[in-house]
Amino acid sequence: MLNLPPGFITTFLRSQLFTKLPYPDTSFSGQTILITGANTGLGLEAARHFVRLNATRVILGCRSISKGESALTEIESSCARKGVVEVWELDMSSYKSVKAFCARANGEGRIDVVVLNAGIAVPKYEEVEGMESTIAINVVATFLLVVLLVPVLRRGAEKFGILPRLVVVASDAHEQAAFKEQNSPPGEILNTLAQNKPDLQPDRYNVSKLLEILLVRELGPLISPTPPSASTDSPKPIILNTLTPGLCHSSLMRHAIFPLNIIARLGKALVARTTEVGSRTLVAAAAAEWETNGCYMADCAVREPSAWVRSEKGLETQKRVWEELREILEGIEEGCTGCVGERRELGDPRNGRMC
Template identity: 70%
Template sequence: MFNLPAGFLTTFLKSQLFTKLPCPETPLTDQVIIITGSNVGLGLEAARHFVGLDAAKVILGCRSISKGEAALADIEHSTGRKGVVELWEVDMSNYQSVEAFCARVESEERIDVVVENAGIAVPNYEEVEGTESTIAVNVVATFLMAVLMVPVLRRTAERFSVTPRLVIVASDAHEQASFVEGDSPPGGIFSTMAQNDPKLQPDRYNTSKLLQILVVRELAPLLTRSTSPSQDIIINTLTPGLCHSALMRHAVFPLNVLAAIGKTLLARSTEVGSRTLFSAAVAGRETHGCYMADCVVREPSAYVRSAKGAEVQKRVWKELREILEDVKEGSTSCLKELS
């Protein structure tokens, strides 16, 4: 159930018990921010910080408008700012919904920050868009949204002389991934992950977070245009640590019991955990392509940094890019000139 690498537990406990995360204080005046998975938990608290620190507009990407209405009212009540938050519907388990959401974003004059926080962790195989749901939502839909956001982020950079941020919320769970699919024959990583294999399902969430980090590392050089630095985009990824969020609400015995005990003893509040999202959303170029923990850059797992990890990283991106093009032809064309 747990595949803890050497040193993981010590680092984890130090982070959870002895590391104080800085309170958000960077002003966001004039900025327009999108955050998905924002009607509850970390996303809600991060959105509250964005609004409280003077963002011009904060778009909550929620699976349903009805679920987001309570979040909107809560944020307005706590910050005293009305007319800043907008609710936009996006279902990350439906690629057409992601496309529609991104098409709507194209009409916005500017987008300064996109925080992709929405994600799932399910104990049993569920098929979504022809593949396993965790991979579909946490990887394919997440990076479909990411690449479709690139043109509007570049436009914002050029028009307003700013450096937009694209933040992917990952997890330190990536360090526990067994990722046996990485040994699949050429072209077979995602097809192997699509299979209903009860032995591999417990590793799906960990693997999805590992894939997020690998893809961010691959995308980073594609979003830095040496010939036109005015269009650069900072992309980074992070772990919020163990928090009192609803992520593990579907966990089954014995993980649900262990998770409950672990949260009682060690978990951060959602407000404290959300500080990691805020930190990444305002971070500088030193975080580009990097993994963050406790609001600072930290090395990802040894696997990510290994020669094998580097080789698999390129295979993962090649396969994912083909999948994204199958979902929406031309979706990665914004990267073509740099590849």
């Protein structure tokens, strides 16, 4: 059940027990922040930080409006700021809801930061939009949001001269992915992952987080191939990055079954970060600079993802997964991936950033 690579435990414990994460102090004054999965856990605490740090608007994307309104009331009370937080409906299990959410965002004049925090971890097969729910929500719906929100962010960058951030919350659980589906026939990785395979279900969450990291590494340089300082005709750049918050107190593992539920409970009791401390990693990624584009962050700084991600096999799989996902996304919303550029000749820095 646990697939721990060499050195993982040492690195994990050093991060969890001996690394002090900086308390966020970057001003978000004048900015509009959009964060999903924000009515509880890390998303709620990150939203609270954004409000505390003087964001002009903080939009909570929530499946339940009533729970979102409760989060709004709690944030306003704790930060003593009213009229800042808004609640928008977003059901990640429905591509129709994702598209409606993005259409609403398209009506906004300016969005500075998007934090895609919503995700699930389920022990048994559940079907969403015709595929396994973890992959449908954590991968397909998440990157449908990415490609549909890039034009909104880019429009704001052009009009207001800003450098928008698009943050995907992943996990160091990606290092534990067995990912047997990587050897699927050409064009069949996501199709295999979408199927009901009980023996592989325990690995689905880990794999979903691995795929998030692969896709950010692939898309970061393709969406924004040139830095803000470059004088080119390329579209205005957007920072796309991803992060692990580490092991934190949250409700993510609430559906875990024996023996993972016991392991998770014990691990949280011994080494987990508080929800507030974990949320600092989300805020750090939302404030990060250009050098994080296409990169993975841990402990509020750029870090290398797993050795497999950085291997030749990882890079090959990264390309395959994006091409497969691109076809799925186009089937959901034709033309939606037009914001993503094409790969160039071998050696071009836009061919995936190795960080």
